[in-house]
Amino acid sequence: MTLIKELKQSNNKYIAKISMLKIQDEKGNTLMHIIAEKGYHNFLKLILGYLYTCSSKNLENIKHDIKKILNIKNNESYTVLHTATIHNHKSFIKILFDHGYISKDNAEDAILVALEFTNYPANNAVKLLQEYIEKQYNSNDILEEIVQSTIVNQGNDLTEEDNNINHVANNGRTPCTVEGCKKDFVKRESLSQHIKIVHKGERTPCTVEGCKKNFYSRGNLYRHIKSVHNVIYFN
Ligand SMILES: [Zn+2]
Ligand SMILES: [Zn+2]
Incomplete structure (x- = not known):
């Protein structure tokens, strides 16, 4: 949890927060991975809120920066979405989806990894992701x-x-x-x-x-x- 402390103590500058969120621990996890594993969806909301409001950049640029952070893979090649899906945190996944941070490829891979991880059957997070994929299909x-x-x-x-x-x-x-x-x-x-x-x-x-x-x-x-x-x- 030292990363959380560091994030709170970092100054309010947008760049500082973004680079803080890119820091990986010895397992390759970012702060986002850690809160995804715990299922701290309110903390995810808080971080997104900070980032959306603490910069004069337009929203699309901010979202681009956040996407990069969410796509960082840990030592096991898991993104934040993989971690949240494996640990069955539906509320966490819902926030990522509502903000437009779930791509079809990443969702499909997260489902495969979660199915392997839990050795079947699908958990509720997998079922939710499956619904999202189908909603987004053209x-x-x-x-x-x-x-x-x-x-x-x-x-x-x-x-x-x-x-x-x-x-x-x-x-x-x-x-x-x-x-x-x-x-x-x-x-x-x-x-x-x-x-x-x-x-x-x-x-x-x-x-x-x-x-x-x-x-x-x-x-x-x-x-x-x-x-x-x-x-x-x-x-
Ligand atoms: Zn060739
Ligand atoms: Zn088969």
């Missing part, structure tokens, strides 16, 4: 999800770069850094995914006991678990 995402889960059910696992190769014009792309490979990509994430899959052969196994499937991306694993094992709602 119709394209839903369509994509149906396509993806069909592919998963057939035992194939279409990757993001396949989509890019087929549908995006060849300009301004990032070439693969591996010698002799001629592939290139629109998004940097697609390149790192390509290197992991094609050049290193990495896949993520399903975390449900007895299931032998494995996947190229966490997103595909999430959709598989949701559509094939139904653990999120029905266990």
Whole structure:
């Protein structure tokens, strides 16, 4: 709790508070991780309130700074959202959602990690996150999800770069850094995914006991678990 003390004692300047919130302890946790683990949602509200009011910056810039803080990963690669979900703190997650701090990718990964951590079934925080993801989906995402889960059910696992190769014009792309490979990509994430899959052969196994499937991306694993094992709602 020394971080909390330090935050209170720091001067009122916005920059000082932001840099204080980026400090990580020996486990890689920020103050936000610590209050997420304890489920101190009122303290989260207080911190957000401080930050929104103690700067002349516009709200979008402040939110950008806060997003960066919330995306800091501890030594176990957990963000604040992962920590709150694992420890089943719904009120904490609700505040993050109401302020627009939950992205689909981060939410999906937090669900997977929480399911592994508690070894199934889903806790209430996971169910809440699942609702938020569905609320935020637009119709394209839903369509994509149906396509993806069909592919998963057939035992194939279409990757993001396949989509890019087929549908995006060849300009301004990032070439693969591996010698002799001629592939290139629109998004940097697609390149790192390509290197992991094609050049290193990495896949993520399903975390449900007895299931032998494995996947190229966490997103595909999430959709598989949701559509094939139904653990999120029905266990
Ligand atoms: Zn390559
Ligand atoms: Zn499975």
